[in-house]
Amino acid sequence: MHQGLYVVHIAAEMAPVAKVGGLGDVVAGLGKALQRRGHLVEIILPKYDCMQYDRVRDLRALDTVVESYFDGKLYKNKIWIGTVEGLPVHFIEPQHPSKFFWRGQFYGEKDDFKRFSYFSRAALELLLQSGKKPDIIHCHDWQTAFVAPLYWDLYAPKGLDSARICFTCHNFEYQGTSSASDLGSCGLDVNQLNRPDRMQDHSSGDRINPVKGAIIFSNIVTTVSPTYAQEVRTSEGGKGLHSTLNSNSKKFIGILNGIDTDSWNPATDPFLKAQFNAKDLQGKEENKYALRKQLGLSSAESRRPLVGCITRLVPQKGVHLIRHAIYRTLELGGQFVLLGSSPVPHIQREFEGIEQQFKSHDHVRLLLKYDEALSHSIYAASDMFIIPSIFEPCGLTQMIAMRYGSIPIARKTGGLNDSVFDIDDDTIPTQFQNGFTFQTADEQGLNYALERALNHYKKDEEKWMRLMEKVMSIDFSWASSATQYEELYTRSVARARASPNRT
Structure with a gap:
């Protein structure tokens, strides 16, 4: 040295x-x-x-x-x-x-x-x-x-x-x-x-x-x-x-x-109901079940996909696309959990309205606050994570999500473009394919990625497990x-x- x-x-x-x-x-x-x-x-x-x-x-x-x-x-x-x-x-x-x-x-x-x-x-x-x-x-x-x-x-x-x-x-x-x-x-x-x-x-x-x-x-x-x-x-x-x-x-x-791989580590994370790692994914199921119970979401079908989103609700983060994703996920037979709040009064009010609308719904929950413990639980419980940013200098959410075996659905911009690679893109070597991406910041773009993700999840459980193992093994440490x-x-x-x- x-x-x-x-x-x-x-x-x-x-x-x-x-x-x-x-x-x-x-x-x-x-x-x-x-x-x-x-x-x-x-x-x-x-x-x-x-x-x-x-x-x-x-x-x-x-x-x-x-x-x-x-x-x-x-x-x-x-x-x-x-x-x-x-x-x-x-x-x-x-x-x-x-x-x-x-x-x-x-x-x-x-x-x-x-x-x-x-x-x-x-x-x-x-x-x-x-x-x-x-x-x-x-x-x-x-x-x-x-x-x-x-x-x-x-x-x-x-x-x-x-x-x-x-x-x-x-x-x-x-x-x-x-x-x-x-x-x-x-x-x-x-x-x-x-x-x-x-x-x-x-x-x-x-x-x-x-x-x-x-x-x-x-x-x-x-x-x-x-x-x-x-x-x-x-x-x-x-x-x-x-x-x-x-x-x-x-x-x-x-x-x-x-990212800080010491504090974001599903194998040692004290906030989780069950710890897990790429070799032993059993705990991921247990966390999903525990979060649903905690938030009052239906656990009737374990294979119903859970989409997570943790973000500041500001225009940069693609607020209109997040809103759209909530309704579209529901139509496609998924569940949606959002954690985050907005410093912008009209955005905060709009999401408070949506929160009310789904207050006792079986499949959607909005939590308009900052909550460290809950964020760990959501990363661990969700099957996929949505990050539809308009621009994103780096973004840490996609890296944390993957570490917890949650597959990112992200717009190709900034650091998202350097860390999330589409599994249907043949120009990308297979070992790097780790998520679902879309280019244009509109509903069609998002739908395209979201629908492919949910289909993939429902169609082939074995393949999805391998994808989870793969993304959990990527090194996103500071090294x-x-x-x-x-x-x-x-x-x-x-x-x-x-x-x-x-x-």
């Missing part, structure tokens, strides 16, 4: 202590996988009041106080350290009158731009003042995109110059744009950066785009699947950043996320993604050492 690298992740989320979406899973999953490969990995997070403190081990405050600049003054930051999932984490608690991370929620505040540009600078200040010399500083999404320009403009000149910067964008929908003057608060030079070839947003001359800045100022830029990396280089997929990505395409790559990151890091560090004066 070559000499390990020293990697610092600066992020707004990390599972399980501060998790809103997939970003939190990536920081923890990639961090653990790199640590297993012999690298020194540390994480820097804001110290939110609403973190799951019970998941942090040995949390303690350091004596040293780190001062960082904001709005023309220096502010003190109290630094805490602890261990999360075996990884060392530094938590930054700003002593700032705005109580940036004392708001009862992670995002969605009017001053998010200020909160996270403050945090990005404080994180670099922590590295500088503690004399740390990471090989790689890895920042994520718009919230810590500020790290890239801050590093090259302010911190490399101060002597924190050992690092290469890697930036990962987990979803190009969210770019954190703000009025140009807001960028000055963290000490960046607005006049220098508010230019079309730097951080100026395409929408207007006085808007600044943190994600654009990170693409331009980072040494490595990644996103969460190869197909999504292609999609965002087109005008409709790139949300205004396609030309920036294309002119920086040499350093831009898509790497498929993994291969971490290897790709390791190669990118190593090459970038080697290039820097070969020509020290080149940024």
